[in-house]
Amino acid sequence: SVLILDFGSQYTHLITRRIRSLSVFSLCISGTSPLSSITSLNPKVVILSGGPHSVHADDSPSFADGFVEWAQSNGVFVLGICYGLHLLVQRLGGEVRVGEKQEYGRMEIETATLPNGFEVVARSQQGAVAAVEDKDRRFYGLQYHPEVTHSPEGMETLRSFLFEVCGVNAGWKMENVMDEEIKVINNMVGPDDHVICALSGGVDSTVAATLVHKAIGDRLHCVFVDNGLLRYKERERVMETFERDVHLPVTCVDATEQFLSKLKGVVDPELKRKIIGKEFICVFDAFAKELENNLGKKSAFLVQGTLYPDVIESCPNQELEELTLTQSKVIIMLEVRQLGRILSVPYSFLKRHPFPGPGLAVRVLGDVTEDNALDTIRQSIKDAGIYDSIWQAFAVFLPVKSVGVQGNQRTHSHVVALRAVTSQDGMTADWYVFIALHCFALHDWCNVYVPHLSQLYTNLTFDPFSHLLTPKPKFSFSSCNFEREFLDDVVQKICNNVRGVNCVALDITSKPPSTIEWE
Ligand code: XMP
Secondary structure (H helix, E strand, O other): OEEEEEOOOOOHHHHHHHHHHOOOOEEEEEOOOOHHHHHHOOOOEEEEOOOOOOOOOOOOOOOOOOHHHHHHHOOOEEEEEOHHHHHHHHHOOOEEEEOOOOOOOOOOOEEEEOOOOOEEEEEOOOOOEEEEEEOOOOEEEEOOOOOOOOOOOHHHHHHHHHHHHOOOOOOOOHHHHHHHHHHHHHHHOOOOOEEEEEEOOOHHHHHHHHHHHHHHHHHEEEEEEEOOOOOOOHHHHHHHHHHHHHOOOEEEEEOHHHHHHHHOOOOOHHHHHHHHHHHHHHHHHHHHHHHHHHHOOOEEEEEOOOOHHHHHHHOOOHHHHOOOOOEEOOOOOOOHHHHHHHOOOOHHHHOOOOOOOOHHHHOEOOOOOHHHHHHHHHHHHHHOOOOOOOOEEEEEEEEEEEEEEEOOEEEEEEEEEEEEEEOOOOOOEEEHHHHHHHHHHHHHHOOOOOOOHHHHOOOOOOHHHHHHHOOOOOOOOOOOHHHHHHHHHHHHHHHHHOOOEEEEEEOOOOEOOOOOOOO
16 A cells, blocks of 8 residues: 655665555555556555655656646655655755755755745754655655664654554555465466576575475475585585475585686675676576486576665676576565564574675685685684674675784784674664663663673574673673673684784774675
């Protein structure tokens, strides 16, 4: 009942997802869709998404002619977000001007002369228009993005807009997604077709494989590729868990040599990604040919599962365009963990941190070598073990050396950077210690004894930090004892145990302006 018209914002699918999380069905289509596509869906609410364009540009995308009139005569509520608001204002006869001061991130300023009937209901601290409404005509607009987790009360804004202003009904369930997707898959894949799935062992591809397996059974053939860029003991762990807990047929291909030889001497991150993508396709191609020989027919599709920022920011399907062996279809599954739970995917998969497709190659800055960089980074990763309370934690191998002193000797060794972030979807992220400080500060300010500190640090995967599981009575925000003790311990473990490293740096940048990975 909520239709989102997409004008190219990287957050558009987040709006869809947030609304679904409120148990309201929402669907996203192109912002320039013809009016008939919009009216045939009979939405009660239409949201005009943000986008990278300026309404002043000649070729800026816009909604179909007649949309406003149709919305008004059918009592449809229209909410414009950022660019969507600018469009609405412009098409209704108002004027959008670029503000004198612009900032990306937590503040963004535009000024507007509103069309007749509109009222300003919120302003930013600088006095710029932040929210507007024209209650009579049911037009609403927000200059900021309520869908991103970094907008405080963003969810509450969406919730009250949908339920209190528009009066939509909740009742849509995640189970419906599973049934719908199974229908889509069965319509797409013929009754005798075979399908290949590229399995990484991460949550997205595991849920995608389980879903497709539920739809087409053993006509699904999964392949797991060890490209030599995986984490510590990753191949063994994934294959073991698949066999024991997931019960999907998986073939493991060891392509370490193939990948590492192609990466030799390559330092450009985009080139690394391209080479790795190409090699993956070669491996899938060979797997498909072997399967074709065994089955006597070609496989019809390749299934890929990846997380949302990857679809939006990294364009992983560039390589798929070159794929001749199979057709490919990307199903964007917005609530992958939720769907995984319904499909009974083991918790050990659902809770895994995301890991980039190009693997450790993008965490080894510069040339990727087995005996030096990869080995170092694997040891560091092994030691960076807080798990459930964070989105991702990892070490980055830097191609710079610093002078140090170790065991009475001056050394000239590598620098490793540690990065740990919290996030809900990878689209935006906060550096971890900041959050931890907040938790402790909160307890401290409220003068609350923390009886279950371990809950914050559940399931530590490695020993070095086991002492952190012991509850501590109280932490002082100003001295940050806990943080200091913890970080000291990590640094000591890395410098003492990881060959060729004498300096550890902590990355304390959020996304934006950084991204989560360094390359
Ligand atoms: P960034 O670094 O863009 O990462 O903030 C957002 C999320 O995506 C993962 N990531 C990738 N995943 N191929 C992938 O499959 C890639 O090239 C890639 N780059 C980043 C990253 O680990 C984080 O979870």
